[in-house]
Amino acid sequence: MPKLTIIFPSSYFSISKVDEDLQAEYDAVIETGLFDVVLFSYDKWFSEGRLVLDNEPDDFVSGVYRGWMMKPEIYKDFYEQLADKKIRLVTDPKQYELFHIFPNVYPRFGADTAKMLIYPDGRYDLDEIKKTFERFMVKDYVKSVKGSDFPKYFDNSVTSEEFDKQMEKFYKYRGGLYTGGICIKEYLDLKQYGGRTNEYRVFYIDGEIGTVSRNSGQGDHAPMPPKELLEKYRLLGSSIYTVDYAELSDGSWKVIEAGDGQVSGLSDHQDYKAFFRAVSIALSERYLSDEILAPGTYILSADLYPNIEVQDIYKMIADNDDESTLALGVAILNIKTGIMSDDLYDYEPESSEYRSLKEQYDQAYSLYEKLMAQIIDILANEGEPADSSKGLHYQIEPFMNRNGFEKRNGWWIHKDDEDE
Numbered sequence: 001m002p003k004l005t006i007i008f009p010s011s012y013f014s015i016s017k018v019d020e021d022l023q024a025e026y027d028a029v030i031e032t033g034l035f036d037v038v039l040f041s042y043d044k045w046f047s048e049g050r051l052v053l054d055n056e057p058d059d060f061v062s063g064v065y066r067g068w069m070m071k072p073e074i075y076k077d078f079y080e081q082l083a084d085k086k087i088r089l090v091t092d093p094k095q096y097e098l099f100h101i102f103p104n105v106y107p108r109f110g111a112d113t114a115k116m117l118i119y120p121d122g123r124y125d126l127d128e129i130k131k132t133f134e135r136f137m138v139k140d141y142v143k144s145v146k147g148s149d150f151p152k153y154f155d156n157s158v159t160s161e162e163f164d165k166q167m168e169k170f171y172k173y174r175g176g177l178y179t180g181g182i183c184i185k186e187y188l189d190l191k192q193y194g195g196r197t198n199e200y201r202v203f204y205i206d207g208e209i210g211t212v213s214r215n216s217g218q219g220d221h222a223p224m225p226p227k228e229l230l231e232k233y234r235l236l237g238s239s240i241y242t243v244d245y246a247e248l249s250d251g252s253w254k255v256i257e258a259g260d261g262q263v264s265g266l267s268d269h270q271d272y273k274a275f276f277r278a279v280s281i282a283l284s285e286r287y288l289s290d291e292i293l294a295p296g297t298y299i300l301s302a303d304l305y306p307n308i309e310v311q312d313i314y315k316m317i318a319d320n321d322d323e324s325t326l327a328l329g330v331a332i333l334n335i336k337t338g339i340m341s342d343d344l345y346d347y348e349p350e351s352s353e354y355r356s357l358k359e360q361y362d363q364a365y366s367l368y369e370k371l372m373a374q375i376i377d378i379l380a381n382e383g384e385p386a387d388s389s390k391g392l393h394y395q396i397e398p399f400m401n402r403n404g405f406e407k408r409n410g411w412w413i414h415k416d417d418e419d420e
Contacts, residue, residue, distance in 0.1 A: 003036045004283055005063040005087060006276075009046075010039040015054050025066055028272035034280040036061070038087065049074075051081040062287035063087045064240065064279060065262040069142065071179055072097040090287055091262055095238035099260040101141045101180055107349035108236055112229065113255040114186040122182045126163055130156040135187035138170055141180025145173045153187040188256070189249040198222040198247040199256065201267050202230055203275070205240050205282035207338070208393060211275050213267040215244060225253050231369065231392055235341040239283065304413075305332045310364045317371070323378075326371060327403035330396065331412035333368035337361060338411070375399045 006029050011017040018026040019042060029035050041052040046068075063082065070078060076093040083089075098104045103118045117132060119125070129136060137144060137153045146152075150169050171178060190197040199216035202209060202225075209230055214222070225245040233243050233255070240261030245253055266275060308316075313329045340361040347354035375396045379385070384398060393407060405412045 002061065003034060004280060004287065005036045005038055005057070005061045007038050007040060007063050007065045007067070007082070007087065007089075009042040009067045010054065012042050015039060015041045015052065019067065022067065025266065025272055025276075029276050032273055032276050032280070034277065034284075038063070045078070049077065051078065051085070053085060057086050060086045060088060062283070063089050064283070065089055065091070067263065069100070069177075069263045072100060075100070089262075090239040090283060091260060095241075096260050096262070099236075099238055099241045099258055100263070102139075102258060103141055103180070103183060105236065105258050108344075109233070109255045109258075112232075112253075114188055116186065117184040118181065119184070120181040124167075124182050124184065126158075126160055129184050130158075133184070133186050136184050137187050138167070139183050139185065140174055140178050141183060143174070143177065143179075145170055148173055188246070188254060191247045191249045191251065193218050193222045196222075200225055200245045201264070202233075202243050202245065203240065203261055203264070203278070204234050204236070204238075204243065205261070205279060206286060207235055208282055209234055210240075210278040210282055211270070213270040215267045216246075217268060223247065228369065229253055232365070235338060237342060237344075240279070304335055308332055310336070310360070310367060313367060323399070324403050326374060327400055327405055327412075328414075330368065330371050330375065330400065331405055331414065333364055333371065334412045337365050337368055340364065372396055 008022055008026055009019045011019055016039070018039060026037070029037060036057075038056075039054040041050075041054075044050045044052045065078075072093065075096045079089050079093050079096075103116075106113065106116060106118075115132070117124075117129060133156065135153050135155045138150075139145075148169075150173060151166060154163065154166075190199070192198070196218040197216045198218050199214075201213050201215040203211045212224065212230065214220075225247070229245065236258075238260070242257075242259045242261050242264040243255055244257040244259075246256045247253055266272060310333075313332060316325060317329050340357060344354060344357055344361065347357065369392075372392050372395075376392075379396070379399055387395060397407060400407070400412055404414050404416070406415065407413075
């Protein structure tokens with residue numbers, strides 16, 4: 001049976017050994033037995049831009065990269081050179097850039113993330129910044145400067161001379177890793193437990209919550225983010241990505257970062273084997289086969305319910321208080337929210353088309369969550385309490401199955417539609 005392929009950078013000194021900093025991940029991949037592994041020469045790629053592999057597949061395979069960040073233009077070249085060697089990464093260059101460059105995905109989070117000013121050319125306006133924020137932090141399009149004498153935040157009493165001097169340090173410390181422009185983010189007061197902030201990293205894999213892990217060294221007693229918030233961002237248009245959440249001092253939660261899942265680090269004390277098992281479970285059905293797609297893979301090429309609007313579903317549920325109608329409503333909304341989420345990327349975030357579609361999406365997804373919650377309550381009353389460690393799709397699966405629906409590559413498809 002074919003396997004997904006994990007692509008790691010090699011040690012600088014030998015293409016036959018994995019990069020020393022990724023040894024634990026490599027060992028976990030091998031121990032699961034779920035993947036093939038390919039190493040590429042760290043030195044040849046990052047020094048010369050030439051992709052040299054320790055082994056090449058005979059037929060096309062699907063792959064997931066695990067390694068160091070690359071600028072989008074370098075990742076695009078990496079993706080294309082791998083494709084020339086019959087390895088097709090599940091994350092294409094457009095998806096990578098969407099999450100690697102935070103300003104690209106920032107509008108998707110709305111009020112759930114800190115306010116931010118973006119200066120694409122790096123020419124910041126300190127007067128504008130000070131009018132907007134009482135306290136603020138600095139990063140480029142990808143990273144801030146940590147572990148140095150660069151201030152973790154500034155307040156609006158900072159002078160132009162002081163700020164310009166500190167920004168010289170910022171550019172120096174980021175060096176060749178500096179990406180895009182300058183982002184000025186509102187500085188948030190984070191809640192602490194035993195001197196540790198309460199941050200979580202969520203890996204979203206193929207539209208599902210893959211793993212949720214503590215990401216700031218906090219103890220097990222610290223609360224988790226609200227499930228509704230985590231579910232809200234599982235359909236953002238990429239095969240594997242991360243969103244970081246943090247609890248604020250007032251007990252509310254914010255998105256503090258997002259990133260491409262291939263280059264996002266695993267948390268300290270995270271179960272590496274469990275992570276890679278989640279990757280295999282989520283991606284294998286969609287991406288594995290002799291011809292990339294597995295036999296029986298369901299490809300949704302169009303809306304199966306084009307003549308039904310969200311308002312129709314409200315009426316349908318109100319008029320028919322039965323299981324089959326509830327399951328049908330969930331299936332319709334599953335497809336419509338998925339299509340709308342993908343269509344959002346066709347528009348600029350500030351455009352009227354984007355705002356209109358986003359409003360429709362939010363309305364549809366709100367109803368979708370409400371109907372899934374009803375199903376979870378039904379199952380709980382029947383003695384089948386939901387496993388909150390799993391995504392909502394998995395929690396409602398018994399209900400959907402008994403009403404004729406099967407989960408096919410993330411879509412709820414009725415057996416009658418499948419037979420057609």
